[in-house]
Amino acid sequence: DQQVKQNSPSLSVQEGRISILNCDYTNSMFDYFLWYKKYPAEGPTFLISISSIKDKNEDGRFTVFLNKSAKHLSLHIVPSQPGDSAVYFCAASALRLTGGGNKLTFGTGTQLKVEL
Amino acid sequence: GAGVSQSPRYKVAKRGQDVALRCDPISGHVSLFWYQQALGQGPEFLTYFQNEAQLDKSGLPSDRFFAERPEGSVSTLKIQRTQQEDSAVYLCASSLDWRRQGVGYTFGSGTRLTVV
Numbered sequence: 001d002q003q004v005k006q007n008s009p010s011l012s013v014q015e016g017r018i019s020i021l022n023c024d025y026t027n028s029m030f031d032y033f034l035w036y037k038k039y040p041a042e043g044p045t046f047l048i049s050i051s052s053i054k055d056k057n058e059d060g061r062f063t064v065f066l067n068k069s070a071k072h073l074s075l076h077i078v079p080s081q082p083g084d085s086a087v088y089f090c091a092a093s094a095l096r097l098t099g100g101g102n103k104l105t106f107g108t109g110t111q112l113k114v115e116l
Numbered sequence: 117g118a119g120v121s122q123s124p125r126y127k128v129a130k131r132g133q134d135v136a137l138r139c140d141p142i143s144g145h146v147s148l149f150w151y152q153q154a155l156g157q158g159p160e161f162l163t164y165f166q167n168e169a170q171l172d173k174s175g176l177p178s179d180r181f182f183a184e185r186p187e188g189s190v191s192t193l194k195i196q197r198t199q200q201e202d203s204a205v206y207l208c209a210s211s212l213d214w215r216r217q218g219v220g221y222t223f224g225s226g227t228r229l230t231v232v
Contacts, residue, residue, distance in 0.1 A: 004158075036223075049220060103164055
């Protein structure tokens with residue numbers, strides 16, 4: 001049972017354009033959502049997060065949007081740069097369920113390629 | 117150290133062999149997590165420590181998997197009688213405070229285990 005889904009395994013965009021990565025979830029108990037970026041042979045790196053009480057969070061070129069009614073979130077990167085080429089993972093946590101520990105449930109990732 | 121350090125980076129084990137994977141978290145980080153990432157998948161939660169206490173081991177796939185953190189710093193994940201389905205990247209992550217959901221935690225580069 002995949003509670004966090006990233007249905008697009010890959011995405012290709014041109015440098016300078018907007019990249020939009022999507023994520024869907026099924027568990028309504030999730031109260032925090034995070035995006036991680038991963039380069040080959042490295043561990044995931046935290047990028048940006050959003051609380052379930054908000055619908056938008058922005059940090060520089062990165063904006064995350066949350067639509068709770070649709071159980072959908074998206075990561076917008078604008079403008080996209082070649083260095084953004086990586087695998088992006090959506091993750092969710094439900095602190096109330098874990099009693100501490102903040103374990104994350106990850107999607108399967110989307111490979112973003114930013115072309116010159 | 118400045119980041120989460122894992123060793124070895126690569127491990128090849130013969131089926132049936134026991135392996136031990138080490139994680140050095142960021143100094144002072146209370147929370148420590150182990151995740152398993154199979155090829156083409158997102159990381160999946162294995163277990164969580166708060167200091168030396170293992171508070172959640174619900175993700176360990178079988179009783180062949182065992183984790184410890186005896187002094188609340190370095191952690192070891194042990195896999196007994198390895199099987200081919202254990203082949204994966206094992207990621208360790210640490211966090212200063214488990215209550216800070218929105219911050220995300222810091223991952224190490226992982227140990228790639230290949231069982232032959």
